[in-house]
Amino acid sequence: MSLNSCIQCGTCIASCPSGRITALNTRRIIAEFISSGKKVEERDEIWFCVTCYACQERCPRGIEITDTLIEARRTLVRNKGLPGRLGYAFTFLMNHAALVPAREEHVELRRKLGLPIYHAQFDEKAKEEVRRIVEKHAGSVVRWSSSPAA
Amino acid sequence: MKIGLYICHCGRNIADVVDIKNLIGYFKDKVNVVRDHLFMCSEPAWEMIRSDVTNKLVDRVVIAACSPYNHEKFFRSALETAGLSKYLLEIANIREQCSWVHGKNKREATEKAKRLIEAAISKVKTLKPLDDLRFEVERSVLVIGGGIAGMTASLDLAKMGFKVYLVEKEPSVGGKLIKFDKIFPLNDCASCVVSSLMAEVANNPMIELITYAEVEEVDGSFGNFNVKVRKKQTYVDWEKCIGCGACTTVCPPKAWKPNEFDEGLSKRAAMYIVSPQAVPKKAVHDPELCVNCGKKKLGTRRFLRGGKEYLTPCEKACPTKAIDRSKSWNPEGELLNFNVGAIIVATGYKVMEKETFKEYAPHSPNVITALQFERILSPTGPTGGKVLRLSDGKKPKAISFISCVGSRDVRYHTYCSKVCCLYMLKQARLVKEREPEIDVYIHVIDVRAPGKDLEEYYIEARRMGIGVIRGKVGGIEELPNGRLRILGFDADLGMPVEVEVDLVVLATAIELPEDSKELARKIGVAVDPSGFLKEDHPKLRPVESTLSGIFLAGCCQGPKDVSETVAQAKAAAASVASLLSKEEIKVEPFIAKVNEEACSGCGICENVCPFNAIKVNEVAVVDERSCKGCGICASCPAKAIDIQGYSAESIIAEIDALVG
């Protein structure tokens, strides 16, 4: 369903946990898209979406609101980079095949519990395969977002 | 053979897309007369056709216009008035099937119009003059459903002198309306509106009231339907029952269940009378609920030591011996069989259950549907009309109404249930009138109050201090103390709002009950995409179903308020009367016709006919009343059967013209 089919009933924003405390207002985002053509990807507050999908499940017009916000973030990322610590997270993904890499203490706990260590982070070949995929699709964004200047 | 072609512009509906001049030029030499008109369905155009026929300029007519569904009968009358068989007419639909759907391709649309017209010309050449079938009319009517719609229609017909069979599936008439306290816009008493009708249908000598019964089968066709109605077993002798209710008070609590009349908010026993205002006021025994507390199974006897028959509590309670468990009651009840000329379906609606809407905490006893709240407001309801919540019997401090629950929602029903805004306002006003200190909020997408006196009704609610909050509710949180927190949105402030209340009323969508859909399947009436029974034409035949002789009234056709329901019921009664007031009815002759010389009597047609309308007795014989002209029998291997007006020759001529 396109955003234009929105009837501004407010179910989405009434269901939005983040909207209660942040500037995220899905209803207004859609209203301004319809009235003035303001694009969803021009709005920084879409980073406040926790992607809980409550709005999307409840939208009486069947608009895929959450998925629309996620899609808009892709353009936002290309224009403005990744916010907060997300830049570092993707650097980890590129360099360690893990958005959340292990440090020594975590490896130690695995050993203590008698568990094998088999994540791609510890497998050079696997790590390289993942690095190449990240590099291909998002290398420049990741480097730009996590550079000290960004 | 002289063919006349009449092309309609339909204002700009057709002419904006299809090049009419081009069509005229193209057909000029192919037929005897070509004429066009801005509105072929107007009187001057009708006169034009009629005079061409009268003046013998044409003896076959092709009209290129809208769907024959709209005006075929009107055009036929032009031929008939001029003394020609009205069935020597063919319509090429160049509007719905051409200009409306090909608006972007004008050139192709014009070419398609040519093909459609050529097909109609080819067909009209094969047509033979036909006469209407004439049948005697059964001057009686079946009305299904004893709510406000069914009762109104029955009474109107009875007053016009028609015999009416009014069939109601519950033990009492009255429908949903008898459950209500007051109705908008006058806030007059619902019971006062409906009670007198209930008494009238019970006492009118022209109405045979058959309650606790369901239509099982309908055969035949318009003018003469054969109807089978199953009168369910009540296990109480209604001749003797005086409706005193004594039996209903002796059933043990084990034999109680949620009371349907109170929308589950109270309990009723295995022996029950639907409501205090029930008509007929008779007791019914529910064998599925009965726990056989008297240890005397239905159909058996028990004797005391003195030889006297042992009586169960219900038998003992009955002062008129209407209850007799030793009698061998037939659990199947009784099958009634009668003939009617027409049928009105007025089976009503149901509201969606709250359980569907998990985001609104349906497990809480303090979340109820609006129909349940009607019972709370009603003096005959579980609280005697006091505004109390049922979980603890306390007066709520605040109440929230939530609109469009299941309506205007692609997940459930895309339509607006139409009456919810106003009944929420009504319920809110009744609360405020009785308990002004209760805070009342109505959460709506927007308030829809079109029509006489209704906007004013809404404004009055505002004036009374009812909080109308624009914005639909996302979810409800249940607090540890049983209160409910509404997670809403206020569009006027542009902010999320949270409201803590003690009672939540959900305006759940109105829909057609499953058993009405089954009835529709049984009698062959179509259901439209909204899930309601389909009217034949929303503007021109709004109370006619898709099957001739069967009419619709009330909410089975779509959500509507009491005023509209009554208007539609009266319209349905008038439509029935206009048809049944004649001695005989005329029916289109498009039925199967057997060529007796070609028929080998093989019997295939008899086997395949879905309407039992064809019997083989040496050769096949068609029962003209039952045949619906579906054409299945025309697949005859000996090619001995044709459908009049749609012969194999006609259809092949049409196809050849379309693909040639």
Place this chain on the structure above:
Amino acid sequence: MEFFPGCMIHNRYPGIEKSIYYVFSVLGIEISPLEGSSCCPAPSITKSVSEEMWREIAERNLNLSDETIMTACNGCFTTLLEVGSEIGKDVRHFAEFLYRDVGIEEIRKKVSKKLNLRLAAHYGCHFFRPAEKKGVDSAERPKILDELIKAIGAESVNYRTKNMCCGGGGGVRAAATEVARELLEMKLEGLKEAEVDAIVVICPLCLFQFDTGQKELEKEGKVFGIPAIHYAQLLAIAMGMDVDEAGFEAHEIITQELYEKLLMGES
């Protein structure tokens, strides 16, 4: 069946993995680690950067095995299920597998130490939403985890904010930590009213948000002290695993009271 740990279980909460192997050995179902598997990658944040990157990394993981892939993380479940359905791979979530394939009755039979606890179920949004794609449970009021909690002899307590997100998803924890923290506080307020022994999750990211998030809130002087544990840990203990094998060292918030109740079982 092969176990897909994802970063959070492999690199933060290995106790969950240990517990899962224990549970499966009790149930007699074979499961082995999916070697060389990387980050799934996390659905919402990876798709927020590049959908192609998300799909390609997921495909690499899925193609490591022909067997059914089992996960115990809602994020991994989402990524692997969505991409897996496109390329014909069977992907299961630990919780729905237990509920649908093993069955509550069977679990109840295998419980040797009933845990008489008051527990708050937290499903995590991506376990069941979008319901159309997940096909696991109701979009509004799922019941699988409640049933699983009851199967170990515990009470699943209703609480006001049961349907709410933990606040950590969609990259918000990394992109706007203060928002994640405030949402967590909203969630915990509802939990506090219910007076539970612990929150039970089926996703290590929710666990991380509840656990580390509470530690962060404590620094602001907001103390809730509600431990969060993965259902796998709970079930393994109920099936007889030593409490010290559950890897609680990795948890910030584990109360002495809960530890003792887990140790003793129903008294």
